[in-house]
Structure formats: C-alpha cells, structure tokens
Amino acid sequence: MTAPHASAPGTTARTPAVAMLRLLGGFQISQALYVAARAGVADELAGGPRPVGEVAGATGLRPDLLRRLVRSLAAEHVFGYDEERDSVALGPLGHTLRSDGDESVRAVALMWMETHYRPFGRLWSTLHDGVPAAERELGRPFFDWLGEDPDRVAGFSSAMADLMRAVRSDAIDALDLTGVGHLVDIGGADGTGLAALAARHPRLRGTVFDLPHVVAAADATLSRAGVADRVDTRGGDFFQAVPEGADAYLACFILHDWNDEQGTRILERVHEAAAPGARLLLVETVLGHGPAPEIATLLDLTMMGMLDGRERTLENWRALLAGAGFRLTRTVETTGPVCVIETVRVDR
Numbered sequence: 622m623t624a625p626h627a628s629a630p631g632t633t634a635r636t637p638a639v640a641m642l643r644l645l646g647g648f649q650i651s652q653a654l655y656v657a658a659r660a661g662v663a664d665e666l667a668g669g670p671r672p673v674g675e676v677a678g679a680t681g682l683r684p685d686l687l688r689r690l691v692r693s694l695a696a697e698h699v700f701g702y703d704e705e706r707d708s709v710a711l712g713p714l715g716h717t718l719r720s721d722g723d724e725s726v727r728a729v730a731l732m733w734m735e736t737h738y739r740p741f742g743r744l745w746s747t748l749h750d751g752v753p754a755a756e757r758e759l760g761r762p763f764f765d766w767l768g769e770d771p772d773r774v775a776g777f778s779s780a781m782a783d784l785m786r787a788v789r790s791d792a793i794d795a796l797d798l799t800g801v802g803h804l805v806d807i808g809g810a811d812g813t814g815l816a817a818l819a820a821r822h823p824r825l826r827g828t829v830f831d832l833p834h835v836v837a838a839a840d841a842t843l844s845r846a847g848v849a850d851r852v853d854t855r856g857g858d859f860f861q862a863v864p865e866g867a868d869a870y871l872a873c874f875i876l877h878d879w880n881d882e883q884g885t886r887i888l889e890r891v892h893e894a895a896a897p898g899a900r901l902l903l904v905e906t907v908l909g910h911g912p913a914p915e916i917a918t919l920l921d922l923t924m925m926g927m928l929d930g931r932e933r934t935l936e937n938w939r940a941l942l943a944g945a946g947f948r949l950t951r952t953v954e955t956t957g958p959v960c961v962i963e964t965v966r967v968d969r
C-alpha cells in the first residue's frame with residue numbers, strides 16, 4: 622500500500638510520479654518548441670488553422686512527424702490539433718512563438734536551445750566545483766564565447782529584445798525619470814530598451830553603452846524608433862569605465878549576470894562616472910517579490926549554469942549597492958517578473 626500524499630500546487634489529479642515525469646521530460650518539450658520556432662510553424666498559422674500537410678510543405682518539416690510534434694505541443698497549449706480535419710491551429714500560447722508581436726519570445730527559444738541547452742548538461746559539475754557549466758562546455762566565459770561570432774551576438778541581442786518587449790516593458794513604464802536629462806543604459810545591448818524609453822520621454826537624451834561588437838547594432842534600432850537624434854551609442858567595458866556625467870544610469874538585467882565581487886566592480890565604475898546625487902535604476906528580479914516568482918528562480922538557475930551570476934533578495938541588493946556607494950531608496954513591483962530598484966549615489 623502506498624502512503625497518502627498531498628498534491629503539489631498545479632498537480633491536482635496527477636500522481637506525484639506523473640507530475641515529476643512531466644518535469645523530467647522538459648528537455649524534450651524544449652527541443653520540440655525549438656523545432657517549431659525555428660521552422661516558423663506559428664508564423665504559418667497567423668491567419669488561422671491550416672491542414673498539417675500544407676504547414677509541413679511551407680516549413681520543410683515531414684508531415685507525419687509534424688503531426689506528432691503538434692499533438693505533443695497541443696498538450697502544452699501551444700497548438701491545437703483537429704483530428705477530423707487533420708488541421709493545426711495556434712493554441713493559447715502559440716502566438717508567443719511567432720516572429721513578430723509584443724509577446725513574441727521566439728528569439729529566446731532559438732537562443733536558449735542554441736547556446737544554453739548543451740552547457741546545462743554539465744550542471745552536475747557546477748554544483749560540485751562552482752564553475753559555470755557554460756564555461757566548462759565552451760572552454761571560456763560565456764560572454765567571451767558569444768563575442769567571437771557575430772551571429773551569436775545578434776541572436777543573443779534579439780533574445781534580450783524579446784524579453785524587453787514581452788516581460789519587461791512594464792518595468793520600462795514604471796521607471797521614474799522625473800528630472801532626468803541624460804540617461805546612460807549600461808549594457809544596453811541593441812538599444813531596444815533605451816529606444817522605448819526615449820519614445821515615451823520626448824525630452825530625454827540617452828546613451829546606449831555596451832561592448833563595441835554588441836552596441837554596433839544599436840544605431841539601426843535607434844533610427845527605426847526615430848530617436849537617433851537624442852540617443853547616441855558608446856562601446857566599452859563596464860569593468861573599466863562607463864560614460865561620465867549623466868544624471869541617471871540604468872542597468873537592466875546586468876548585475877544578475879555577475880557575482881558580488883564583479884557586481885561591486887561594475888557599480889564602482891558607475892559611482893566614479895556619476896555626479897553626486899545621480900540616480901542608478903536597476904531592472905532586475907527580487908527573489909520573493911512580484912507576481913511571477915517562478916521566473917526569478919528559473920533565471921537563478923540560468924545564472925548558475927551560464928555565468929557566475931545570481932538572482933538576489935532585497936537584502937542582497939541593499940548590501941551589494943551599499944558596498945559600492947549607492948543607497949536603495951525604493952523598489953517598484955511590476956505585473957511581470959521584474960522590479961525596478963531605485964537607488965541614489967552617496968559619498969563613500
């Protein structure tokens with residue numbers, strides 16, 4: 622006889638073993654989603670349901686296997702499969718795999734499976750020696766490996782732009798830029814975040830700052846958004862120096878990439894560059910805060926496997942910032958997984 626057991630949240634009517642099998646099979650679902658995303662299946666369904674054979678013809682996938690792929694992903698609410706008509710449609714989550722739209726995370730699907738998937742096979746060693754799985758797998762730190770290939774850089778920046786639109790746009794809305802004339806976006810990637818901010822704040826001037834090979838893509842983003850006359854770009858290394866003299870600095874998903882010692886070095890460079898009383902705004906997760914805590918803990922695993930970074934509690938943030946001369950003044954929760962952490966530069 623088996624002992625009675627309580628159901629874990631979300632597992633009602635499932636035995637724990639069934640719920641666990643679903644979790645354990647996550648790697649297969651990830652790869653199935655990757656195939657669908659890369660082949661453009663969701664784009665083919667943007668206009669409504671279509672016969673499986675037609676979608677297979679348009680995407681180059683084998684119809685017999687596409688039918689099974691779709692059926693498996695229908696169980697995850699990504700597609701819908703109509704057996705009678707042998708047709709496929711977008712399910713409630715399907716539009717997020719389209720290449721356009723504000724909720725698209727297709728570039729994340731491509732990036733996670735093309736750069737993160739293999740390194741995670743080495744998480745075992747990370748939990749023993751602390752070396753990020755990606756560094757073991759790739760033979761060098763992740764950002765060094767990424768920078769060696771322009772296609773990898775472009776894929777990573779597209780994924781960041783997806784995340785910015787899909788889950789961080791309300792953080793951009795929540796940023797209080799009252800009195801800010803010039804904002805520097807530290808690690809601003811291809812400029813998607815600062816372009817959105819400049820569009821919302823017509824008098825704001827800005828600088829996108831990132832590694833030279835990354836920030837090179839920002840000019841095109843800023844021109845497309847019609848803000849290139851107010852926002853410029855600067856290439857550099859935030860461990861060496863950041864642009865001087867702005868009233869406010871933004872660091873969106875930057876410090877979580879690094880350990881406390883590295884994070885302190887970045888913050889010290891910002892402290893040196895910023896005028897007394899300047900503000901530093903962080904867009905980051907705060908563990909235990911916000912309506913999507915499962916994304917913060919998922920990203921904590923990402924940081925463990927890919928970089929020597931981490932997600933942080935409010936107390937962790939306060940201590941890290943204080944150690945480099947910034948006082949945490951307020952945190953603002955958003956409807957998504959991230960918070961805005963407002964800080965002000967103080968004398969050290």
Ligand SMILES: C[S@@+](CC[C@H](N)C(=O)[O-])C[C@H]1O[C@@H](n2cnc3c(N)ncnc32)[C@H](O)[C@@H]1O
Pocket residue numbers: 764781782784785807808809810811814830831832835857858859860872873874875878
């Ligand atoms: C997680 S991404 C965040 C990008 C963007 N802020 C966003 O929220 O979408 C981290 C960014 O830090 C940049 N980065 C990494 N190392 C850097 C360095 N040493 N100096 C400047 N930027 C760096 C990367 O190129 C990348 O664009």
